[in-house]
Amino acid sequence: MSQTNRRDFLGMSFAAVAAVGGAASLVGMKQAWDPLPSVLAAGFTTIDLSNIDLLPGIPKTFTWRGKPIFILELSQAMLDDATKAGLPKDYHLTIGDKSYTVVVGLCTHLGCIPAWKKDMWKCACHGGEFNSSGKQTFGPPPKPFVVPPFKVEGTVLTLGEDGPESKAMIAARA
Amino acid sequence: MREIKIFIVVAFFTGALYFGVEPYAHTQLHPHVEAPDYTFSDVDGLKGKTGNVAAGADLVASNCTACHSIESAGFPALMDDASNAAAYGVVPPDLASAGKLYDANYIAAFVRDPASAALTSHKFQDGATHPMPSYNWMQDQEIADIVAYLQSIAPKEMSNKEVFVEACQRCHSIKYGDFYGGSMAAKTPDENIKSYMGKIPPDLSQFIRSRGEHYLHEFINNPQKHLEGTAMPRVGLTLESEKQVVEYLTEVGDSKKAQRESLGGPFLGYLVIFAIFAWLWKIKIWRQVH
Amino acid sequence: MAEIKESFFSAEGIDKRLNGKKFWKVMMTEYWIPKDINFLWAMGVVLATTFAILIISGIFLLMYYKPDTALAFDSVNYTIMQDVAYGWLFRHMHGVAASVVFLIIYIHMFTGIYYGSYKKGREMIWLSGMLLFVTFSAEGFSGYMLPWGQMSYWAAAVITNLFAGGSLEAYGLVEWIRGGFAVGDATLTRFFMLHVFLLPLVIIKLIVVHFYTLRIPHVNNQNSEDIDYDAEAEKYLAGNKKEAKVIPFWPVFLSKDFAVLGLFLIFYFYLVFFNYNFAMDPVNFDPANAMVTPAHIYPEWYFLWSYETLRGPFFDMFGMKAGDIGLMIFGLAQGIFLVFPFLDRDPDVLPAHKRPKFFIWFWILIIDLLVLSVYGKLPPTGANAWVGFYATAVFLLLWATLPFITKSDAKARGAL
Numbered sequence: 029m030s031q032t033n034r035r036d037f038l039g040m041s042f043a044a045v046a047a048v049g050g051a052a053s054l055v056g057m058k059q060a061w062d063p064l065p066s067v068l069a070a071g072f073t074t075i076d077l078s079n080i081d082l083l084p085g086i087p088k089t090f091t092w093r094g095k096p097i098f099i100l101e102l103s104q105a106m107l108d109d110a111t112k113a114g115l116p117k118d119y120h121l122t123i124g125d126k127s128y129t130v131v132v133g134l135c136t137h138l139g140c141i142p143a144w145k146k147d148m149w150k151c152a153c154h155g156g157e158f159n160s161s162g163k164q165t166f167g168p169p170p171k172p173f174v175v176p177p178f179k180v181e182g183t184v185l186t187l188g189e190d191g192p193e194s195k196a197m198i199a200a201r202a
Numbered sequence: 203m204r205e206i207k208i209f210i211v212v213a214f215f216t217g218a219l220y221f222g223v224e225p226y227a228h229t230q231l232h233p234h235v236e237a238p239d240y241t242f243s244d245v246d247g248l249k250g251k252t253g254n255v256a257a258g259a260d261l262v263a264s265n266c267t268a269c270h271s272i273e274s275a276g277f278p279a280l281m282d283d284a285s286n287a288a289a290y291g292v293v294p295p296d297l298a299s300a301g302k303l304y305d306a307n308y309i310a311a312f313v314r315d316p317a318s319a320a321l322t323s324h325k326f327q328d329g330a331t332h333p334m335p336s337y338n339w340m341q342d343q344e345i346a347d348i349v350a351y352l353q354s355i356a357p358k359e360m361s362n363k364e365v366f367v368e369a370c371q372r373c374h375s376i377k378y379g380d381f382y383g384g385s386m387a388a389k390t391p392d393e394n395i396k397s398y399m400g401k402i403p404p405d406l407s408q409f410i411r412s413r414g415e416h417y418l419h420e421f422i423n424n425p426q427k428h429l430e431g432t433a434m435p436r437v438g439l440t441l442e443s444e445k446q447v448v449e450y451l452t453e454v455g456d457s458k459k460a461q462r463e464s465l466g467g468p469f470l471g472y473l474v475i476f477a478i479f480a481w482l483w484k485i486k487i488w489r490q491v492h
Numbered sequence: 493m494a495e496i497k498e499s500f501f502s503a504e505g506i507d508k509r510l511n512g513k514k515f516w517k518v519m520m521t522e523y524w525i526p527k528d529i530n531f532l533w534a535m536g537v538v539l540a541t542t543f544a545i546l547i548i549s550g551i552f553l554l555m556y557y558k559p560d561t562a563l564a565f566d567s568v569n570y571t572i573m574q575d576v577a578y579g580w581l582f583r584h585m586h587g588v589a590a591s592v593v594f595l596i597i598y599i600h601m602f603t604g605i606y607y608g609s610y611k612k613g614r615e616m617i618w619l620s621g622m623l624l625f626v627t628f629s630a631e632g633f634s635g636y637m638l639p640w641g642q643m644s645y646w647a648a649a650v651i652t653n654l655f656a657g658g659s660l661e662a663y664g665l666v667e668w669i670r671g672g673f674a675v676g677d678a679t680l681t682r683f684f685m686l687h688v689f690l691l692p693l694v695i696i697k698l699i700v701v702h703f704y705t706l707r708i709p710h711v712n713n714q715n716s717e718d719i720d721y722d723a724e725a726e727k728y729l730a731g732n733k734k735e736a737k738v739i740p741f742w743p744v745f746l747s748k749d750f751a752v753l754g755l756f757l758i759f760y761f762y763l764v765f766f767n768y769n770f771a772m773d774p775v776n777f778d779p780a781n782a783m784v785t786p787a788h789i790y791p792e793w794y795f796l797w798s799y800e801t802l803r804g805p806f807f808d809m810f811g812m813k814a815g816d817i818g819l820m821i822f823g824l825a826q827g828i829f830l831v832f833p834f835l836d837r838d839p840d841v842l843p844a845h846k847r848p849k850f851f852i853w854f855w856i857l858i859i860d861l862l863v864l865s866v867y868g869k870l871p872p873t874g875a876n877a878w879v880g881f882y883a884t885a886v887f888l889l890l891w892a893t894l895p896f897i898t899k900s901d902a903k904a905r906g907a908l
Contacts, residue, residue, distance in 0.1 A: 061682070067672045073855055094674025094782055137815075139653050140785040152787055168806060168872075170815055202518075205530045212532075212599060215858060222866030223793045224770050230870050231788050378570050404778075408569055423665035457578040458573065465581075466765030473761055477754030480679060484751040487743050491733045 072188035075099065077123065079183075085160075087144055091174060092187040096133035096141055098149070098162070101126055106160040107149070118200040119161055121193055125184055128187065130197070131162040131173035132185060149173075163201075172201050238423035240305065240441045245319055249342040253350025261348050266297065274298040275355055287390040290333040291398030292371045301356030303348070303369050308438030309349050313337045319436030321426050362450035363400025365443050371408070373399070373434075378407035379454045383475070399433045410448070410455040418448050520742035524725050526713030527739045533711070534752035535600040540699075541753055542593045542760075547692070549586040552579075557638065559684035561677045563642035565779045584764045584772070590632055591771035592760055594794035597625055606854060608841040609712040615833045616705035622830045623696045627691060630791065634687035637680060641776030646789045648675045648683075654802075658816040674782060716841040780827065788871065796868030797861045798825040803872050804864075804884025821884060828891055835891065838898040840907050846906075849897040852892065860886045 029065065038063035073092040077099070082088060085103035089096050102110070102120060107127055120127040131198045133149075135142050135167040139155035148165070163172040179191035205453070271279035273296055279286070285291045285322070300309060312319040317332045326332055337345065360368075372389045379386030388395060388403070396402050409418065420427060422444055425434040439447065452459060498505035508515055525533075556576055558567040572579035601621070604610055610618035637644045652675060656666050671678025710721055719737050728736035739745055763771070770793065775786050791799050795887065802822040805814050844851045863883045871875045902908040 041598060061671070063667055063670075063672045063678065067676075067678060071673055089783070091783070094672070094676055096783055138789075139650055140789065141783065153785065168814075170500065170813055208530055208532065216595065219862055219865055222862070223796065226867040227866065250677070377566075378574070379694045381566075381570055408777040408779075412571075414615070414774065421730050462580060462584075462765060466761075469765065470758060470761055473754070473758045477751070477758060480747075480751040480754035484747040487747040490656065491736070491739055491744055 034188070041144075042141060063070070067196065072186060073097075075185045077101075077126075077128065077183040077185060078088055085147075090120070092132075095176075097187065098129065098131050098133040098144075100129040100160060102129060109159065110161045113159075113161075113163070115161055115163065116200045118196040119163075121180070121197060123180065129160060129162050129173075130175065130178065132176050133173065135169055136164065136171040137168045175201065210453025225303050227348065231416075234257070235262065235420055235427045238419050238441075240423065240444075242305055242308045242319075242438060245307065246309035247307040247312070247314065247319070248346050248349065249310075251343050251346035253343075253346035253348070255347070255350050255354045257344070258347035258349070258354075260343055261340075262351055264296070266348075269294045269334070271296045272298050272355070274357075277469070283389050284391055284394075287394035291394060292333065293389045294334070297352060299356055299360060299364070299368045301353035302358075302360060303350075303356075303365060303443045304438040306349050306353065309352065310345050312438060313345050313348060314340070319438065321424065322435045324431060325433055326348060335351065360443075362446045362453060364451040369437060369439060369443065369447060373403045373417040374406050374456055376406045376451075401433075403434065406451060406455075408455050410451040415448055415452075418451065419444060422447065501562075516638070521740050522725070523707070523741035524721050524728075524738040525711050525741055525745045526717075526719055526735055528713045528715060528717070529711075530554065530714060531748070531752050532603040533745075534749045535596050535603065537746070537749035537752055538596050538756050539593065539600060541756075542589050542596060543695070544586060546590045546593065549582045549589065550688070552576075552582040553586055554688060554833055556812070559638070559681050561640055561680055564638060564680065568639045569777065581764070584768055588760065588764045588768050590635060591792060591794070592629065592763065594792075596756075597628065598794070601625065602854075602858065604712075606838075606844045607712050607714070608716050608843065610696075610833045611836060612710070612839075612841050613709035614705075616710070617702060619830060620698055620702040620705055621709045622832075624695065624702060625829075626826070627695050627698060629795070631691045631695065632794070634683040634691065636776075636792065637683045638687065638781045639776060640680065642778040642780055642784075642786045643773055643776040643789070645675060645780035645782065646786060647791055648679060650789060651791075652679070654819065658819045659813055712841070714843065716843055716846075718841070733766070740809065750770070774828045790869050793865065793869075796866075797864035798822060800864040800868030800880050801825045801884045801887060803868070803877075804880045806877050806881065821888065825887070832894075835894045837895045838902040838907070840905070842901065847879075847898075847901045849901045853897050854896065856886070857890050860890065873890060 071093050073090065075090055075097075080088060080099075081193065082099065082101045084101045087098045087100035089098055091097065100106075107120075121130050123129075133141055135151040135153065135156050135158075137151065137154060137156050140151050140154065142149035142151035142158060147160060148164075151157070151167070151169070154168050156169040157165045158169065158173055159165050161172075162175075164170070175194055176187050177190040178185050178187045178194045179189055180186075180193050261275075267277045269290065271294075272279055273279070275298065279296070281289065283293050304312075315336045315338055316334045317323045317326050320487060322332070363379070366379075370376075371386070373395055375388040376386045379382075389399070392402055413421065417428070421429075422437070423440060424436050425432045426436070496505065496508045498508055500506070500509070527535070553568075555574060556572050556579065558564055568583065572583050574580070576582075604621070621907060622802065633647075637648050638795065649662075652666055652669050655669055656662050667673055670683055710719070713719065717737075721738060724736050724738040728738055728740070773792075775788075778786070790796065799822075801824075802818045804821065805817040808814050809817060838850070844854045860883055863879065864887065867876055867880045867883060872880055899908060
């Protein structure tokens, strides 16, 4: 009787040891699937807003983490439209007396890249439209353009890490 | 009998699915455009004039050779491709083959007003100008003379590759044309063509497969039809020259086409024989069990 | 030890060591199949052949393909398609077979549904078969990424994005799957590993399970008759082949398979040589460009019906966002066929033409899937969006009503 108990206990302990080894292997394998440190490190991009020949009312496209980033210095007409539409001040990035739209240029419907058409972004995939502030105004997109995490130092943007400005812009879209 | 009925049902639904997803969807995704017009009837370049070759030779020498080379007529290129591109935005074409490649009516209209004839006026707004000036101050007769001269010096025959090199390669690379040697890169360096056109024109290596012959003819004859607002100029190729471009794209992009088409028939022929033998054997075996 | 006295170098001796004669009987000449079958019963062997074509053509492609975002496109479209002897043929065969295999899978699947070959002991065959469908789908999806054309990139981007779970915004999961922030080199190489090694292994194992679970309840027949296999086999072996209700796998069943295969190969190779654009989409002959979205992004035809259920709900309902509703229906669509045997409440195994309500249900399903497929290809604008919406609603209604209509048929027959 006592012998059977000892054998049971030993068998179960053995099974537990094997299971722990198996689980640890799975954790290790999960980590092998993770993005490489070099890939994660390359996830920071700096853009100096004063140095990129930005003309008010005409956006430029940059790349961050393989995604397009639209940067647009809003013209007075665009700012007036934004005020009329009731968008809060934090919707845009303000540096000095200039306001900017800084967004990930992927349609929030299914991820196509919309094209700039004079005063708004239009997505060729299913007809979605976004105004100069990046807010969705027509068609299937459910949300405005996503604001990327960024920090501001003077006129230099560093994309990849959240700063107070990007956090405010994200909150203004909630 | 029942098996034939079952087969018809299966074939019907497969056919309906194929039709809806392929030919029908194609008409919805790619709306019909007008057929190409190789007379370029939207412009009247020659205005009924017949050109004089000798007069044309003088006019070309004094008006055109400052920017354009004509190697075969003793007017070599004044700068290398890179310097030319930096100066003009794009490498200007050598005019030796222009008279053969391009339609006479078109050439005349182009000389008179390049952006208009090329359908790229939308690019040159707010002070931007075409690198080639307009010659609308010339008499209609003079322009006709220029066209006549260009036609007289043009080669009678050109290979498919030569047509491509002269008509397309200033802007478009076609890597597969010389995969290991690299000689089929675009003549205009990337930075120059990008700022001139707005983006780097696509490499054409697989365009015969991604666009197909039909689309390519429609597109080259008038790029605005399929891509309204595009920066690519209408270049005014004659139908014959355009066919040569498409053939070159096929030689480079689908070089095994001839082998594929010639192997298909015999291969299917063999399979028909295989199927006949398979059915005969099946009938023999099943005779025992029916 | 069971000593074998015969020499290794004799026919008797080899046969005793490998048990070849017994194996041949069990697997072939005395593996009994019903005689009352039609050509649809040949789809299994057609699938096995198509899978073999995929493996063999795949082996040759593997010799020259380079799984690197800078090299992949040219390794396929220059080296394989234009340099390697018959490289173009292997590529065309591989691409067309990958598409046609799904046509045969669907025919095979709907044959099973029609004749009730998923219940009363055949549930394991059905489940292993549906798991094969799911694995083949993953295999097709991963394979399509490899040429690294525009469709390869954008289909990968859109589908991996779905794992963010709509409003759940699980972007960390999406990045983990991709091996990076965006679809890129890390994504390509791991999908190459899946396509060339892991998924084929899983498929082969599932096929073994599928064949194994088939033997026990035996193959079904056109009248779904419950045959006494022992009695009928005896009749056949006694020489009464014409009256026996069974036939041996070899040579009788396979002879019909080969005949159907002969016709199939003509159809298949006609497509390989002369009509392959449906399988090798022209858009994919543009090299992948993360900064340029193609005018139209769509999956391969066999995914269109479930893709359309994703897009079907295009406005918010029941307090949920349209995107989330679509994602849930899409998820349901992937797995709902798996539970088919358990939604069917009819205890009898019968062909659909002997189950009146189920017969109608079946054909509505086929037509609905056809409509979903066609509209999955079209831009979801204007009237198309509404057709997609209603077709998705019909799809959900079909599954909701299945238990009730099958019960109703059974009651009318007196079986419940």
